[in-house]
Amino acid sequence: xxxxxxxxxxxxxxxxxxxxxxxxxxxxxxTFTITVAKxxxxxxxxxxxxxxxxxxxxxxxxxxKQGKKIYISLxxxxxx
Numbered sequence: 094x095x096x097x098x099x100x101x102x103x104x105x106x107x108x109x110x111x112x113x114x115x116x117x118x119x120x121x122x123x124t125f126t127i128t129v130a131k132x133x134x135x136x137x138x139x140x141x142x143x144x145x146x147x148x149x150x151x152x153x154x155x156x157x158k159q160g161k162k163i164y165i166s167l168x169x170x171x172x173x
Contacts, residue, residue, distance in 0.1 A: 094123070094155050095116050098165070105144065108132070111133070112127070125163065
């Protein structure tokens, strides 16, 4: 799931090298935290959140097949 998520997000943003995805599993819930450049945040969220909702729905399919729950959150790259 992490590879698929990385592939999708990296192809949406202008700076794919700055995409970082952290995976944490706790109590059967997998949490993915996507970190992108500040300029790319709008592209990942999309108008009215449609892009991030679509990403969540696509990644939810393999999670359901594996009997797991997922949560995807977005984080902005920290300022230097």
